[in-house]
Amino acid sequence: MALWDYANPTRFLRLVDIVLPWLIAACALAFAIGLYKSFFMAPEDYQQGDTVRIMFIHVPAAWLAMMCYSVMAISALGTLVWKHPLADVSAKAAAPLGAAFTFISLITGSLWGKPMWGTYWVWDARLTSVLVLFIMYLGLMALWRTMEDPIKAGKAAAVLTLVGAFNLPIIKFSVDWWNTLHQPASVIRLDGPTIHPDILIPLLVMALAFTLLFFTLHLAAMRNEIFRRRVRSMRMKAAASAHPAGATATAQPAE
Amino acid sequence: MSGWVGALFVRELRLAVRVGGSGVIGVLFFLAVVTVIPFGVGPDLNLLARIGPAILWIGALLATLLGLDRLFQADRDDGALDLMIMAGRPLELIVLVKCLAHWMATGLPLVFAAPVLAIFLNLDPVAIAAVTATLLAGTPALTLIGAIGASLTVTLRRGGLLMAVLVIPLAIPVLIFGVSAADAAIQDPVPFMTPFLILCALTLVSAVVGPFAAATALRFASD
């Protein structure tokens, strides 16, 4: 299986070194085209005017917020089921990115909401679910940071990620239910399928650009994480050789 | 088979009741939260009656969260948890029994205290019955979901705050349907049974997911 060829971190790092420049170039190109199209080509929406341009960053960020959780859930499966050595590196590198894109989608969403709905925040089902997702990302990051041993932290975070992946649809469903009880849906929304091609094409290009950006940052962050673990194990080795007596004493209970 | 389950249950219950009486402290905390709310929102009895079920549910959620660190921490510190893992019994079942005993010691007192506290909040008898019923059906789910957080943070010295942050997002559906069911009994925008049955379903689902996830996390934490 091709994925197992990259179980060796050194081989994976070599692949990253080859792929990363191309990814960066593709990402920059996609952003150039996407930004040009969204500012110069896309017409103003007859209802929303120029604020429709916020959509070109808001929708891709929201898409990435969800895609990043999927990447983490698959990585969690990789940690727990297939025991792939890079899976928890991938999950750990993805969490801050997911939090950042969720944050972008929340902020741009409320900046879009103010001129459109007259308020920065409504306790709408979609917004509330994304807020919960944001809290879950931050909780996972906190779990990663508090646990000393990266292997144990990886396993604990993987369990939590999978429980969260199971729970997110339930949260979405219950928030929908709660929302229909408490306020009649009167929020103006763009109807999905009827977007005009002049707006849809820049949106798709921007979505592609954001996705490329995510994978670029994700690979770079994974590389950093592998280096961090090397530094960690080398420091432990240095400490063990400096104090051999203490090292054997701590090594024995671990057996 | 059933012998060790019963023995474990009795042991857990005894420890939970004896060590510092966490059930009583949980009820005291519940009382303190409910007392503090009117100072925040004002003593308007109509308003309190309207948001009463929500106050009781949030109070119960917070009280449950505070008691959760007792679920595995003490057993890990004195090594009993390692013995349980090595005993060859299904760890999922052990976690379920521990959760049940923990709920009997900390969750059930909250359910009994709820009708008394509801009087402070100007709830009418139907609402009091509804809130108590939803708490009875819903607090086991809070304990079972909380077990996941407790098992993930069991190796940490001061994991309590992190555990609360991890557990609260997972507990949101329970809170929503608990409060919805209680509200439905008062204002009836929907029949009471619809959200109540979903709440029961959530409790049953968390009785499956909670022990499995917690047992997985405990195995990882021990090796």
Add this chain to the structure above:
Amino acid sequence: MDPFDLGPHAGFIIASYTVTFGVVAALIAWVLIDRAQQRAALNDLERQGISRAGQRQDKS
């Protein structure tokens, strides 16, 4: 269709793009700084004569 006339809500649009740019720039900076730090630490350790071969033995 003047691209620099963003209509009555220009502030919101500019704010959205600024926030997005800021967050993405922070992510890129985090990745680059982190990389420089880990590289420096690795080089430092290797200069002290701690080999990575031992690290491989730990892993297996």
